[in-house]
Amino acid sequence: MLLIITCLFPAAAGILASALPASGDKSRNRRYAAVMLLTDLLALAAMRLSAPVTVLRFTENATVYFALDGIGRLFLLAVLILYTCVVFYAFEYMKMEERPEVFFGFLFLSLGAMIGVCGSGNMLTVYCCFEFATLTSMPLVLHEMSREAVAAAMKYLYYSVAGALMGLLGVFFVYYYSVADKAFRPEGILDPVRTAGHEKLLLVMILLAIFGFGTKAGMYPMHGWLPAAHPIAPAPASSLLSGIIVKAGILAVIRMVYYTVGADFVRGTFVQYIWMSAAMLTVFMGSTMAFLEKNLKKRLAYSSVSQLSYIMTALSVLTPQGLQGGLLHVMAHFCAKGCLFLTAGVFIYKMGIRDVRQLKGIGKSMPRTTWCIMLSALSLVGIPPMGGFLSKWVIAMAAVEGGSGFWAFMPPAVLLISALLTAGYLFPLVIDGFFPGEDANPIVLQSSEPSGLMVVPMAVLCAVSLAAGLFGLQILGALGI
Numbered sequence: 001m002l003l004i005i006t007c008l009f010p011a012a013a014g015i016l017a018s019a020l021p022a023s024g025d026k027s028r029n030r031r032y033a034a035v036m037l038l039t040d041l042l043a044l045a046a047m048r049l050s051a052p053v054t055v056l057r058f059t060e061n062a063t064v065y066f067a068l069d070g071i072g073r074l075f076l077l078a079v080l081i082l083y084t085c086v087v088f089y090a091f092e093y094m095k096m097e098e099r100p101e102v103f104f105g106f107l108f109l110s111l112g113a114m115i116g117v118c119g120s121g122n123m124l125t126v127y128c129c130f131e132f133a134t135l136t137s138m139p140l141v142l143h144e145m146s147r148e149a150v151a152a153a154m155k156y157l158y159y160s161v162a163g164a165l166m167g168l169l170g171v172f173f174v175y176y177y178s179v180a181d182k183a184f185r186p187e188g189i190l191d192p193v194r195t196a197g198h199e200k201l202l203l204v205m206i207l208l209a210i211f212g213f214g215t216k217a218g219m220y221p222m223h224g225w226l227p228a229a230h231p232i233a234p235a236p237a238s239s240l241l242s243g244i245i246v247k248a249g250i251l252a253v254i255r256m257v258y259y260t261v262g263a264d265f266v267r268g269t270f271v272q273y274i275w276m277s278a279a280m281l282t283v284f285m286g287s288t289m290a291f292l293e294k295n296l297k298k299r300l301a302y303s304s305v306s307q308l309s310y311i312m313t314a315l316s317v318l319t320p321q322g323l324q325g326g327l328l329h330v331m332a333h334f335c336a337k338g339c340l341f342l343t344a345g346v347f348i349y350k351m352g353i354r355d356v357r358q359l360k361g362i363g364k365s366m367p368r369t370t371w372c373i374m375l376s377a378l379s380l381v382g383i384p385p386m387g388g389f390l391s392k393w394v395i396a397m398a399a400v401e402g403g404s405g406f407w408a409f410m411p412p413a414v415l416l417i418s419a420l421l422t423a424g425y426l427f428p429l430v431i432d433g434f435f436p437g438e439d440a441n442p443i444v445l446q447s448s449e450p451s452g453l454m455v456v457p458m459a460v461l462c463a464v465s466l467a468a469g470l471f472g473l474q475i476l477g478a479l480g481i
Helices: 002-019 025-049 070-096 100-119 123-142 147-176 199-214 225-229 235-245 247-261 270-292 296-316 320-351 367-381 387-402 406-434 452-478
Strands: 053-057 063-066
Touching (some): 002 025, 002 063, 002 100, 025 100, 063 123, 070 100, 070 235, 070 320, 070 452, 100 235, 100 247, 123 247, 147 225, 147 247, 199 247, 225 296, 235 296, 235 320, 247 296, 247 320, 270 296, 270 406, 296 387, 296 406, 320 367, 320 387, 320 452, 367 387, 367 406, 367 452
Antiparallel strands (some): 053 063
């Protein structure tokens, strides 16, 4: 029951904190801080003390069931860290936006939904929470209520709902061919007797579900919403969307493939090779588009398309080491990309600058912010000791050991090319920032560091990225993964 309270508390308390009259922004922000910190405490207690619980029973075999395992705990930790950082950052950033109470209300609603996704104990529960996460995060994109914001929010909604329906179709068929108990198991829940003779149909449905849930993670060809939504949303929302909300799709794919049908059922089939091919194509395409893009937030959005498919590539190897590499990159990506979107928000908040070409000299006026960019860039490129190095190393090793021929050497090659492109679109921000020569932007040079409410969350995320690189394997081991 503690896990259910943890899901409901931030949603109810966040709405209440936004709706009740307040004497000013500081008073309301104190309420939001209290809601976030209490949610953190409840979630940490649930990770240690919560027991599996069935909340709703539609039919005998269709239940809303919650249970936390090692995978759920890892994603829940990522949710708590990023949401906590973003909430405190947003206290400062949202001074430039209208209706901050509406923004925070939906932020806490989406937090409750994401906790639900992490704590889901079967695929039907994952689907329900997945949809709720979409519906509650869409208003974050819509927040500015401009024509562009409405178009981007509707695109996000259409893509996400279409992907979720594809996922639901896959869930329906998997449930039909599975045992009575639908709770997640490492070996899967398919019934060999019922499945016999229907393997091809089931594989088609599984592939449909992978692409459906992969829509949230921006996998080609369902990636179009991501570069449209991120540049329009306020920076705190972009950080959440790219850093953790998109990973609801990653978690849904893990639950479907590894804990519902079982990796052995998919390994060596056309599903694996189509999935891996699409993931590698997305890695390359996203990196290329990011390299060519000049709008900073849109560049980071395309980067997310690429980096998320690193995780998909790792998962498509269908080995324990591949799963491990994917989870390590979940840790590396959520903090690095979450931090980068917050730094982009600093430039918008302080100077109104969105174009990377106008940031020359930023290291002179905002050295702390630029150092955060550099550390996050090092992680995404894969430079030790940051988190991205460890995750990419494990992913490459998993591909070599788990594949053969083309499928063994192609993933590491794609990851290497993408790393070079990532360096090409992130490192110039740092180099031009600290060494602008005579091309420094006078507006940039006249600016100054933001307040600690913005700098500290970025620094915390950089520290988490470093910890993921140094202790990532130990963290997975402590969680029993």
